[in-house]
Amino acid sequence: MSDFLIIGQGLAGTIIAKQLLEHGCSIQILDTPEFSASRVASGLMNPVIGKRFTLSPDFLTQKILAEQQYRQVPDAYNSVNVLRYIHTYDEYQRWEKQSQFLIQKNAAHLFSQTPEQFPELYRHTKIPEHVVHIPNAARLHTTAFLEFYRNYFKALGILSEQTFTTNELTLHQDYCTYMGERYSHLIFCDGWRSAYHTLFEYVPTIHAKGEFINIHIPGVNSGDFPVIISNGKYLAHIQNNIFRFGATYVWNFSDTTPGNESVAMLTTELAQLLTCPFTVESALAGVRPVVKDITPVVGQHKQWKHIHTINGLGSKGALLAPLMSKLLVDNILNGIPIPAKYNVARFEQK
Numbered sequence: 001m002s003d004f005l006i007i008g009q010g011l012a013g014t015i016i017a018k019q020l021l022e023h024g025c026s027i028q029i030l031d032t033p034e035f036s037a038s039r040v041a042s043g044l045m046n047p048v049i050g051k052r053f054t055l056s057p058d059f060l061t062q063k064i065l066a067e068q069q070y071r072q073v074p075d076a077y078n079s080v081n082v083l084r085y086i087h088t089y090d091e092y093q094r095w096e097k098q099s100q101f102l103i104q105k106n107a108a109h110l111f112s113q114t115p116e117q118f119p120e121l122y123r124h125t126k127i128p129e130h131v132v133h134i135p136n137a138a139r140l141h142t143t144a145f146l147e148f149y150r151n152y153f154k155a156l157g158i159l160s161e162q163t164f165t166t167n168e169l170t171l172h173q174d175y176c177t178y179m180g181e182r183y184s185h186l187i188f189c190d191g192w193r194s195a196y197h198t199l200f201e202y203v204p205t206i207h208a209k210g211e212f213i214n215i216h217i218p219g220v221n222s223g224d225f226p227v228i229i230s231n232g233k234y235l236a237h238i239q240n241n242i243f244r245f246g247a248t249y250v251w252n253f254s255d256t257t258p259g260n261e262s263v264a265m266l267t268t269e270l271a272q273l274l275t276c277p278f279t280v281e282s283a284l285a286g287v288r289p290v291v292k293d294i295t296p297v298v299g300q301h302k303q304w305k306h307i308h309t310i311n312g313l314g315s316k317g318a319l320l321a322p323l324m325s326k327l328l329v330d331n332i333l334n335g336i337p338i339p340a341k342y343n344v345a346r347f348e349q350k
């Protein structure tokens, strides 16, 4: 018998598995990675986000927790500067209003309006009149992080590459069995694939497909792009002369592959941003797990108290997975209540 069975080794499953091991718990993980959002994510953590330059709540506290997890893997995590290009007058007006609000909220340290320290960018991008510099961002190389722990879990013999199915699950009052093995707790970290079983069907979801393109810019490398450029989407260096641009938000989708229209739209947008020639090398897509109120869900199943979930990390999985995992571990092992804002119990009556 093991203490925990964890379904999924994306960011949520990996971090909670790691934290439970650190507490001396015995665990088993089931994961087939082909549906992983974490493996296609750009891993950005940005304090000022979206069309409206919204301040990501509690960003610095969440980032400290995230750093503690990610810095343990060599070369997986680094601090980055984001330059947000403001192209239209409407956007500029939104920024003017929001920057006043950020100053009132004592968040002025999260941005500056003087990006002149990056003169390289003038050679390769069309720099608009207004640019916001966001110096406190960070980036996780998600595949490096996940592969590191996948190898570690495999070496411990606690990760099986198999698909979880409810046909093999039997629920009892205080424990469950899966394929004949007994577990005290079952934790679902299965991202948007939770839609394929009924255990948490009372949690309303609006998962969002995201697509991006990998491009080749001849003769241009990370030295020419020391920052991540954002025009609402992100342009980031990957390796050598390869960069990534995206991602889209597609709320109604029937497949999980990159759409031709999206690739064409991203290519056109990028051509408006860059002054240098580029070629599209490949396109990738994944599905962000999103809950209807755009807030993660963590906690116990409404009927089965030994069944738990971490889901709905949306477009902020890298920033939020460490906090959500900590909340669930503290709750299960020490009985510390999960804040109502994140608690899956908020959907029990609806």
Ligand SMILES: Cc1cc2nc3c(=O)[nH]c(=O)nc-3n(C[C@H](O)[C@H](O)[C@H](O)COP(=O)(O)OP(=O)(O)OC[C@H]3O[C@@H](n4cnc5c(N)ncnc54)[C@H](O)[C@@H]3O)c2cc1C
Pocket (backbone or CB within 6 Å): 007, 008, 009, 010, 011, 012, 013, 030, 031, 032, 033, 034, 035, 036, 037, 038, 039, 040, 041, 042, 043, 044, 045, 162, 163, 164, 165, 189, 190, 191, 192, 193, 194, 209, 210, 211, 212, 247, 285, 286, 287, 288, 289, 310, 311, 312, 313, 314, 315, 316, 317, 318, 319
């Ligand atoms: C294009 C794109 C770009 C993104 N960019 C960013 C970004 O820049 N910054 C950021 O913070 N976030 C970003 N995200 C969001 C981020 O990827 C997610 O919030 C996060 O990865 C969700 O992690 P998770 O562990 O909950 O789910 P997942 O990563 O989806 O992990 C779930 C795992 O469970 C497995 N699984 C599911 N069902 C089963 C089953 N029945 N049996 C076995 N295994 C199963 C899946 O295959 C997968 O491996 C992006 C997402 C996309 C799609």
